[in-house]
Amino acid sequence: MPSEAPGSGEGADAGAPRERRRRRGRARARTEALLHTLKRSRRVKANDRERNRMHHLNAALDELRSVLPTFPDDTKLTKIETLRFAYNYIWALSETLRLAEQCLPPPGPFRGAAAPPSPGSDAGSWLSSASPSAPSLCASASGPSSPATSEDCAYPPADSLRGFRGLPAAPGAPLR
DNA sequence: TAGGCCATCTGGTCCT
DNA sequence: AGGACCAGATGGCCTA
Numbered sequence: 510m511p512s513e514a515p516g517s518g519e520g521a522d523a524g525a526p527r528e529r530r531r532r533r534g535r536a537r538a539r540t541e542a543l544l545h546t547l548k549r550s551r552r553v554k555a556n557d558r559e560r561n562r563m564h565h566l567n568a569a570l571d572e573l574r575s576v577l578p579t580f581p582d583d584t585k586l587t588k589i590e591t592l593r594f595a596y597n598y599i600w601a602l603s604e605t606l607r608l609a610e611q612c613l614p615p616p617g618p619f620r621g622a623a624a625p626p627s628p629g630s631d632a633g634s635w636l637s638s639a640s641p642s643a644p645s646l647c648a649s650a651s652g653p654s655s656p657a658t659s660e661d662c663a664y665p666p667a668d669s670l671r672g673f674r675g676l677p678a679a680p681g682a683p684l685r
Numbered sequence: 686t687a688g689g690c691c692a693t694c695t696g697g698t699c700c701t
Numbered sequence: 702a703g704g705a706c707c708a709g710a711t712g713g714c715c716t717a
Contacts (some may be wrong), residue, residue, distance in 0.1 A: 551703085552694085552695075552696095554702095554703095554704095555694095555695085555696095555704085555705095556693075556694060556695080558704070558705080559693080559694075559695090559705090559706090560692085560693070560694090562693080562705075562706080565694075567691095567692095587689085587690065587691090588691085588692095590688085
């Protein structure tokens, strides 16, 4: 804070400068208080926004939880578990799809012209309604480069998703 | 009681 | 300038 010039206002009529100083001091205090309340109100607003933002994030996380299978059903995954589980779940589903495409001949006259599943197609609807323990696939295709056991080709093995929280890490494979 | 999880606050940084 | 995003700090709650 800049101070008054030394010696200024000291003289025969020192009363006026003193009054001026006092007024200036009061004004400064007022502006500082104003600044403080302004800062405070901005902070409060920012806190509010931040709280809101986190609520939205949590709502999205809840939505994600709601589409993930949990065992038992009332288990609530933590945030980090939800993210890891989702990653692994998506990975498992795509592996399932990959194996399905390898093993099952595409229906209809256009064999070999398997189109990627589009929204609303059979594959898409299968995916969207699949239960995690549903499909048990062919036994001849090469296994996925996954940390899952390769006893057979069934993937995901029935109720394998139960252990998805703790799958070992592998390159390009599910997160832990 | 220690440790894990969570919500909230806060200051800094980046973007519009 | 103001909002969004981020990471660190803090305190409360719960469980082993």
